[in-house]
Amino acid sequence: MADKKLAGNPKQTIFKAVANNGLLDRRLLLKSGLTFVAASVTANMANASNANSKSAKKIDPANPPWMHTPGAPFSNYGKPSVHEEDVVRYPAANSQVDGNGSSWTPLHELEGMITPNGLHFERHHNGVPQIDPAEHRLLIHGLVKQASFFTVEDLLRYPMHSQICFLECGGNSNAGFNKRPVGASAGYFHGLVSCSEWTGVPLSVLLNEVGVDNKDHWLIAEGADAFAMNISIPMEKAMDDAILAFYQNGERLRPENGYPMRLILPGWEGVMNVKWLRRLTVAESPVMARNETARYTELLPSGKANMFSMEMEAKSLITSPSSGMHLQQKGLYQITGLAWSGSGKVSKVEVSADGGESWAEAELQSPVLEKCFTRFRIPWQWDGSESVLKSRVTDESGYRQPERSELISQRGRHGFFHYNAIVSWAVDSEGYVTHIYDDEDNDNGTGIDADWD
Amino acid sequence: MMMKITITALVLTLIGISCVSAEPSAGPNLGRHASPDQIKRWQISVMPDGSGLPAGQGNVSQGKIIYLQKCQSCHGPDGQGASADQLAGASMKLTDEWPEKTIGTYWPFATTLFDFNRRSMPMLAPGSLSDNEVYAVTAYLLYLNDIIDEKAVMNANTLKKVRMPNRDGFINMYKDNDK
Numbered sequence: 072m073a074d075k076k077l078a079g080n081p082k083q084t085i086f087k088a089v090a091n092n093g094l095l096d097r098r099l100l101l102k103s104g105l106t107f108v109a110a111s112v113t114a115n116m117a118n119a120s121n122a123n124s125k126s127a128k129k130i131d132p133a134n135p136p137w138m139h140t141p142g143a144p145f146s147n148y149g150k151p152s153v154h155e156e157d158v159v160r161y162p163a164a165n166s167q168v169d170g171n172g173s174s175w176t177p178l179h180e181l182e183g184m185i186t187p188n189g190l191h192f193e194r195h196h197n198g199v200p201q202i203d204p205a206e207h208r209l210l211i212h213g214l215v216k217q218a219s220f221f222t223v224e225d226l227l228r229y230p231m232h233s234q235i236c237f238l239e240c241g242g243n244s245n246a247g248f249n250k251r252p253v254g255a256s257a258g259y260f261h262g263l264v265s266c267s268e269w270t271g272v273p274l275s276v277l278l279n280e281v282g283v284d285n286k287d288h289w290l291i292a293e294g295a296d297a298f299a300m301n302i303s304i305p306m307e308k309a310m311d312d313a314i315l316a317f318y319q320n321g322e323r324l325r326p327e328n329g330y331p332m333r334l335i336l337p338g339w340e341g342v343m344n345v346k347w348l349r350r351l352t353v354a355e356s357p358v359m360a361r362n363e364t365a366r367y368t369e370l371l372p373s374g375k376a377n378m379f380s381m382e383m384e385a386k387s388l389i390t391s392p393s394s395g396m397h398l399q400q401k402g403l404y405q406i407t408g409l410a411w412s413g414s415g416k417v418s419k420v421e422v423s424a425d426g427g428e429s430w431a432e433a434e435l436q437s438p439v440l441e442k443c444f445t446r447f448r449i450p451w452q453w454d455g456s457e458s459v460l461k462s463r464v465t466d467e468s469g470y471r472q473p474e475r476s477e478l479i480s481q482r483g484r485h486g487f488f489h490y491n492a493i494v495s496w497a498v499d500s501e502g503y504v505t506h507i508y509d510d511e512d513n514d515n516g517t518g519i520d521a522d523w524d
Numbered sequence: 525m526m527m528k529i530t531i532t533a534l535v536l537t538l539i540g541i542s543c544v545s546a547e548p549s550a551g552p553n554l555g556r557h558a559s560p561d562q563i564k565r566w567q568i569s570v571m572p573d574g575s576g577l578p579a580g581q582g583n584v585s586q587g588k589i590i591y592l593q594k595c596q597s598c599h600g601p602d603g604q605g606a607s608a609d610q611l612a613g614a615s616m617k618l619t620d621e622w623p624e625k626t627i628g629t630y631w632p633f634a635t636t637l638f639d640f641n642r643r644s645m646p647m648l649a650p651g652s653l654s655d656n657e658v659y660a661v662t663a664y665l666l667y668l669n670d671i672i673d674e675k676a677v678m679n680a681n682t683l684k685k686v687r688m689p690n691r692d693g694f695i696n697m698y699k700d701n702d703k
Binding site: 165166167168171196197210211212217218219220221222225226228229230272276277279280281291293297298299301305350352354356358359360361364365368370371372373374375376377378379380381485 | 550551552553554555556557558562563566567568569570571572597598607608617618619623625627630631632633635636639640643644647648650651693694695696697698699
């Protein structure tokens with residue numbers, strides 16, 4: 072992507088601006104004949120990658136060697152190109168317990184709305200269990216007419232349903248609470264969110280079979296991992312759109328995503344989407360598990376904390392250009408990113424190239440689905456001046472993503488979860504992109520108040 | 525033209541299928557009866573009202589021994605935290621610049637300690653503590669946080685009566701906003 076020939080200087084056509092500092096009408100993206108400059112990862116990285124590549128010796132693109140020897144044979148399960156081996160999750164684990172931590176999706180390296188299964192973010196509390204599906208059971212009991220066990224084989228016979236939706240850890244983006252902006256790539260800061268097509272049995276089908284009749288009850292879900300994760304889910308949600316998922320993007324779940332079965336609660340915080348599901352207890356009240364009391368609650372400046380804040384608020388970020396990338400020359404660029412909302416569809420994404428002084432509406436890539444990643448794009452003519460890029464989403468409920476200063480003033484610095492403020496990327500005059508806060512947000516000190524155990 | 529007809533036929537077929545599936549979804553009813561004895565072997569949840577707490581008991585001094593053997597390597601000798609959470613000894617309040625969220629300052633229910641320690645701790649051997657040991661460690665952690673005194677014994681009866689200092693510290697967003 073760093074090929075300078077590809078990144079040729081575009082013709083200096085005059086386009087009509089829709090906001091300050093070079094933002095152009097989103098409909099221009101649909102026109103042909105525009106030459107875009109590729110925003111690349113920094114030149115150093117690009118060079119290093121070329122040096123490592125076997126193709127470092129001179130190759131004539133008009134007559135490349137791979138046209139003169141038979142290609143590789145078939146494979147049972149395909150892998151990405153060796154030239155894409157840097158596109159990986161970024162894990163960060165507890166020093167004493169290596170399966171306790173998380174790994175981030177490289178959102179800045181991906182396009183479209185679907186996250187490849189091998190790059191879906193992970194958050195495990197005590198590792199990935201290796202479950203033999205023949206020895207796994209789901210027990211549904213408690214306030215039901217008929218307490219029942221189900222085998223995996225049983226459940227695969229049930230009617231299934233698919234939904235494409237995002238899944239986001241409640242702690243995603245929480246480095247935004249830091250007093251100083253972190254310098255990580257976009258995905259390694261905001262990538263505890265991914266988007267997949269999940270397929271499985273509507274939970275309502277199973278709950279109706281075993282006999283539940285009170286929508287004010289709670290469902291206590293438990294996983295078969297070494298943490299025996301447990302969490303309470305309102306029956307209303309369980310009966311509405313919850314899925315007992317077996318498939319992710321068409322294939323059976325990966326172990327790290329809950330094989331052989333997991334819950335999917337579209338739009339609700341990740342920890343509730345219990346992986347390796349083994350038990351559902353219907354109860355009159357929540358169990359008040361550690362992960363719905365001591366964790367996954369948001370401490371407010373008053374000293375009180377929000378609990379059962381389950382829906383993920385609308386969020387967006389620009390994935391390209393983003394932190395760590397380098398615009399190698401002036402010219403026409405595509406600004407692109409992702410937006411999503413736990414309450415429904417994205418209705419609008421606006422982009423600013425002047426730090427929020429003026430905003431222009433971005434093009435939304437169809438399909439725009441409920442509780443799902445929505446890809447946005449807008450053309451931008453970079454004139455080589457220092458610029459600050461931002462995006463902000465409005466969802467169909469009318470909720471608009473807040474500026475960081477608004478979020479901090481409402482919720483303080485110690486909420487740890489549900490950070491969804493606008494993200495700012497600064498482009499300097501040489502084209503290097505870094506994460507910044509607005510001036511009024513900058514203060515001294517580092518660190519956040521809790522860790523990931 | 526031929527193509528158009530084929531597509532129309534396909535669309536009609538799809539509509540036909542979707543009409544069938546638009547009926548309320550019903551499963552094939554493959555659940556297998558779960559007996560009370562079987563359920564008992566699976567059931568490890570402890571509710572805030574104490575239901576689910578097993579027989580057995582433990583005290584602070586027993587708990588201290590277990591804590592020093594199995595917990596302190598990650599949580600520090602007095603629960604002040606190391607590679608894992610700080611559990612006790614908060615000097616900052618929840619409204620301070622650097623709030624310390626410990627069992628004593630933050631956890632709303634004592635029953636959660638039993639539920640969590642039995643199912644998830646210690647991290648390298650989860651589920652390995654006996655019920656008596658879980659009661660004992662729970663007692664020690666409550667003692668470290670000045671919630672119970674040195675002589676207290678924790679069992680199904682006493683644990684559910686422990687009132688945590690931050691019991692009223694939470695706003696239920698689901699109940700208060702959505703209902």
